Amino acid sequence: xxxxxxRIWAEFRENRVAVAALLVVVLIGVIALFAPxxxxxxxxDLAKLVLMDARRPPGYVGSGGYTHILGTDAQGRDLFSAIxxxxxxxxxxxxxxxxVALTFGAILGASAAYFGxxxxxxxxxxxxxxxxxxAILLALMLSALLGKGMMQLVAALVTAQYAYxxxxxxxxxxxxxxxxxVEAALxxxxxxxxxxxxxxxxxxxPPLIVVATVQIANxxxxxxxxxxxxxxxxxxxxxxxxxxxxxxxxMLSGRYWISIYPGIALIALIVAINLVGxxxxxxxxxRLKR
Amino acid sequence: MLGFVIQRLLQAFIVMMVIxxxxxxxxxxxxxxxxxxxxxxxxxxxxxxxxRQYGLDLPIWQQYLGFLKRLVTGDLGRSFVFxxxxxxxxxxxxxxxxxxxxxxVLGATLLGVPLGMYAGYKPDGFVSRxxxxxxxxxxxxxxxxxxxxxxxxxxxxxxxxxxxxxGDTVTVFGVPWSFLxxxxxxxxxxxxxxxxxFKFAMMVRLARAGTREVMLTDTVxxxxxxxxxxxxxxxxxxxxxxxxxxxxxxxLEFSSTLAFAVVxxxxxxxxxxxxLIIDSISSLDRPVMVAYxxxxxxxxxxxxxxxxxxxxxxxxxxxVRRA
Numbered sequence: 001x002x003x004x005x006x007r008i009w010a011e012f013r014e015n016r017v018a019v020a021a022l023l024v025v026v027l028i029g030v031i032a033l034f035a036p037x038x039x040x041x042x043x044x045d046l047a048k049l050v051l052m053d054a055r056r057p058p059g060y061v062g063s064g065g066y067t068h069i070l071g072t073d074a075q076g077r078d079l080f081s082a083i084x085x086x087x088x089x090x091x092x093x094x095x096x097x098x099x100v101a102l103t104f105g106a107i108l109g110a111s112a113a114y115f116g117x118x119x120x121x122x123x124x125x126x127x128x129x130x131x132x133x134x135a136i137l138l139a140l141m142l143s144a145l146l147g148k149g150m151m152q153l154v155a156a157l158v159t160a161q162y163a164y165x166x167x168x169x170x171x172x173x174x175x176x177x178x179x180x181x182v183e184a185a186l187x188x189x190x191x192x193x194x195x196x197x198x199x200x201x202x203x204x205x206p207p208l209i210v211v212a213t214v215q216i217a218n219x220x221x222x223x224x225x226x227x228x229x230x231x232x233x234x235x236x237x238x239x240x241x242x243x244x245x246x247x248x249x250x251m252l253s254g255r256y257w258i259s260i261y262p263g264i265a266l267i268a269l270i271v272a273i274n275l276v277g278x279x280x281x282x283x284x285x286x287r288l289k290r
Numbered sequence: 291m292l293g294f295v296i297q298r299l300l301q302a303f304i305v306m307m308v309i310x311x312x313x314x315x316x317x318x319x320x321x322x323x324x325x326x327x328x329x330x331x332x333x334x335x336x337x338x339x340x341x342r343q344y345g346l347d348l349p350i351w352q353q354y355l356g357f358l359k360r361l362v363t364g365d366l367g368r369s370f371v372f373x374x375x376x377x378x379x380x381x382x383x384x385x386x387x388x389x390x391x392x393x394x395v396l397g398a399t400l401l402g403v404p405l406g407m408y409a410g411y412k413p414d415g416f417v418s419r420x421x422x423x424x425x426x427x428x429x430x431x432x433x434x435x436x437x438x439x440x441x442x443x444x445x446x447x448x449x450x451x452x453x454x455x456x457g458d459t460v461t462v463f464g465v466p467w468s469f470l471x472x473x474x475x476x477x478x479x480x481x482x483x484x485x486x487x488f489k490f491a492m493m494v495r496l497a498r499a500g501t502r503e504v505m506l507t508d509t510v511x512x513x514x515x516x517x518x519x520x521x522x523x524x525x526x527x528x529x530x531x532x533x534x535x536x537x538x539x540x541x542l543e544f545s546s547t548l549a550f551a552v553v554x555x556x557x558x559x560x561x562x563x564x565x566l567i568i569d570s571i572s573s574l575d576r577p578v579m580v581a582y583x584x585x586x587x588x589x590x591x592x593x594x595x596x597x598x599x600x601x602x603x604x605x606x607x608x609x610v611r612r613a
Contacts, residue, residue, distance in 0.1 A: 129305060132594050134546035136553070140567070141583055146316075221432040228434045229556055229568055241434075248438065248557075252453060256442055263435050274430040 011283050018279035024272040028265075032087040039081035044237055071257040073246060079257065082243055083265050089239040090266070093150070094220035097157035101219075102212050104158065105165025106201060112166070113173035114196050120170075127166045135160040139222055143231040153232055157219050168211045172204035206284050213277035217270045224266055240266045294602055302595045309587045313580055314357050361584060367577035371570070376581040380563055386456060387555070387562030389467060391547045393482040398489035399540060406497025407524060407532075413502060421494060428491030433550060437484040437557035444480060452477050454559035481558040485551060489543055496539060500532030507531075541597040545590045 013019060031038060071079050112123040130138070142156035176182055177200065185199045226232040227241030228248075235242055240262045247258025348356070360366070366376040406425075409418040445453035456466075456477055467474070504510065505528065513523045552564035559565065563582060570578035 132542070133590065134549040137546075137549035137586065137590070140549070140552065141313075143571075217430065221430075225432055225434055225553060229553065230572055231568075244435070244438065251438065251442060252446060256446070259438055260442070263438065267431055267435060270432070271427070271430045274426075 008280075008283060012279060015279050018275055021272040021275035021279075024268060025276060028087060028269050028272070029091065031084060032091050035081075035084035035088050039078070039084045041078040041081040043077045043082040043085050071261075073243065073258045079243075079261055082238065083240070083262050086238055086240040086243050086262060087265060087269065089233070089237060090220050090223060090241070090269070093154060093157070093223050093239070094216045097154045097161065097219040097223075098212055098216040100154065101158045101162040101215065102165050102208060105162040105167075106169040106204065106208055107196075108162070109166040109169025109171075110173040110196050110201050110204060112170050113177050114192065114200065116177075123166070124170060127163045127170070130163040131167065135218070135222060136225065139226055140229075140231065143226055148231070148234055150233060153223065153226065156226070157222060160222065161215050161219065164211055164215060165208060168207050169201075169204050172207050173200050176200050176203050210277060210281045210284060213273055213280065217273035217277065220266070220273075221270050291602065295599060298595055298598050302591045305591055306588065310358060310361060310584065311354070313583050314354055366581040366584070369570075369575055369578050371573050371575045371578075376577045379578065380566065380581055380585060383561060383563045383566050385467065386560060387548065387551050387564060390478065390481055390485060390554070390560055390562060391544065391551055393478055394485035395489055395540065395544050395547055397482060398486040398493055399536075401486075402490040402493025403497045403529075403536065406494035407501045407528065409494065410498035410501025411505065411520075411524060413498075422498070425491040425494040428487040429495075431487075433484065433488060433553045434557060436487055437481075437554055440480050440484055441557070451480050453480075454557075456561060481554050481560050484557070485547060485554045488550070489547060492539065492543065493536070496536060497532060500535065501528055504528045504531045538597060538601060541593060541600070545593040548586065548589065 012022075036042070073079055073082060108123060108127070112120040138160040139156045142159055143152065146152040146155060182195065182199055185195045223232060223239060224241030224244070227239050228245040230245065232241060233239055235246075238246065243262035244259045244266070247255070247260075247262070251259050364377055368374065369376050369379050372379055405421050409421045412418050441453045444451045454477075456474065501524075509527055509531070510523055513527055518526075551560075551562060552568060554560065555562045555564035556568050563586075566578065567582040569575070570582070
């Protein structure tokens with residue numbers, strides 16, 4: 001019980017649901033990482049797709065000689081392979097957008113708390129205003145203005161989410177700002193930059209990490225939603241949302257698997273990340289300690 | 291109070307200006323403004339006429355002023371696809387969205403608040419846990435996925451309800467409404483359920499947290515000592531004490547539901563403004579995009595403004611702190 005990390009893990013372990021969720025997250029992460037080794041087919045290699053294999057139900061043995069355990073999509077892609085690669089893209093975008101938003105928001109929020117006065121009021125007013133706008137509307141607006149593509153999508157997700165980090169960092173940094181060790185650091189001739197980055201920010205990390213887990217799940221969900229609406233990535237390298245969207249038109253004729261299996265993968269990922277995030281948040285929340 | 295209202299009005303105005311500037315930069319300055327104003331198949335003579343008419347040969351700040359002037363006068367251009375004034379087009383689609391949004395938000399509140407209060411009243415019961423599981427799912431599962439599952443279950447597999455469209459409508463004051471016919475209700479049910487789930491989850495959480503706190507207060511102890519039944523305590527005292535945050539969230543959520551309707555309308559082919567904007571983005575119907583973004587932002591800012599004012603009217607502390 002001496003190491004903080006060991007203490008957190010000991011408490012985390014008591015919640016069996018959260019441990020199971022963490023396992024699922026790790027498992028999905030590993031599967032996505034090693035997708036090229038696991039997947040029977042490279043779903044992005046258009047030359048390997050055979051149209052005769054299109055829209056086959058799960059269990060169909062295709063022209064490649066192996067079983068499509070989850071069936072095939074409208075282009076004859078093996079769905080299992082497409083889901084593995086789709087998970088990769090979804091996780092990449094979610095983590096990238098989450099990290100950029102975390103960095104940008106944390107610096108903004110901590111700077112606001114450090115400088116105080118008018119600068120603080122100005123920055124936090126903008127953040128408040130942005131928080132009152134629904135993320136999907138902002139993302140929709142930016143996707144419409146910027147067009148399609150990986151960078152545009154990440155930019156839209158970051159713009160829609162950095163405000164959550166800025167508010168959290170501002171709250172935590174305001175508390176730290178009044179503490180003696182910060183006063184001590186300020187009385188030395190250290191530049192403001194050093195005090196913010198080396199002293200204040202590291203102590204704001206725990207709440208920021210909690211927000212980051214939840215926001216990564218939100219990024220993944222938002223990306224899937226935008227892709228489903230046709231505003232996300234170009235369709236050559238389908239993310240999970242795109243796979244679901246492609247299968248939607250066939251669902252009404254009973255070919256459920258094209259949409260349903262990518263969807264289950266997506267839900268498993270999002271729900272698992274959220275459950276882990278919930279548990280960590282409860283652990284770090286002093287108001288729930290009795 | 292007047293000072294507060296004026297300050298908030300000024301702020302709403304500034305935000306609106308910033309948004310108009312962003313949309314102007316995004317669509318007019320980065321993209322080719324001519325594409326926004328005339329359809330690609332117009333001939334050279336018409337192009338030059340429009341360029342002069344809209345002053346596209348003027349300096350950029352004068353163009354922005356012209357853009358603002360057209361916004362204020364309601365001249366948002368003509369849709370390429372529908373070949374009608376954009377404002378008219380959007381206003382003709384707005385009732386469908388309002389109907390859907392209202393049904394979803396009202397349904398979520400009427401169901402979510404009592405269930406959430408029950409879950410807060412008996413936090414350890416089986417039913418309460420079930421309610422919370424549904425609410426967690428409602429929070430984390432993306433709206434579009436819920437919509438797909440609803441269609442697969444109730445429209446494709448069971449065949450009970452239609453998968454899309456508005457059904458029969460009755461025209462009142464020149465506007466068609468679905469909720470006045472049985473067939474309309476059948477079409478409205480699934481999309482409203484889809485859109486409501488997230489709000490339902492939120493209402494359950496808020497009501498549960500509020501009830502748990504209020505149940506520990508002296509108010510409840512005294513009410514119990516006075517011999518009031520548990521039902522009376524919940525409906526008379528607890529509900530009243532948790533009402534203010536619920537009302538605020540109701541107001542704010544109403545406007546975010548308008549934005550979320552984009553997803554639901556696309557899935558269920560509900561002919562509202564959400565489906566319109568997605569169709570316009572994919573067919574590059576830019577006048578409609580500009581008009582939608584400006585109109586929804588305007589609606590959003592107006593609702594936020596009204597909620598702020600209502601809050602200040604209910605809670606005098608807000609006026610002092612913010613003004």
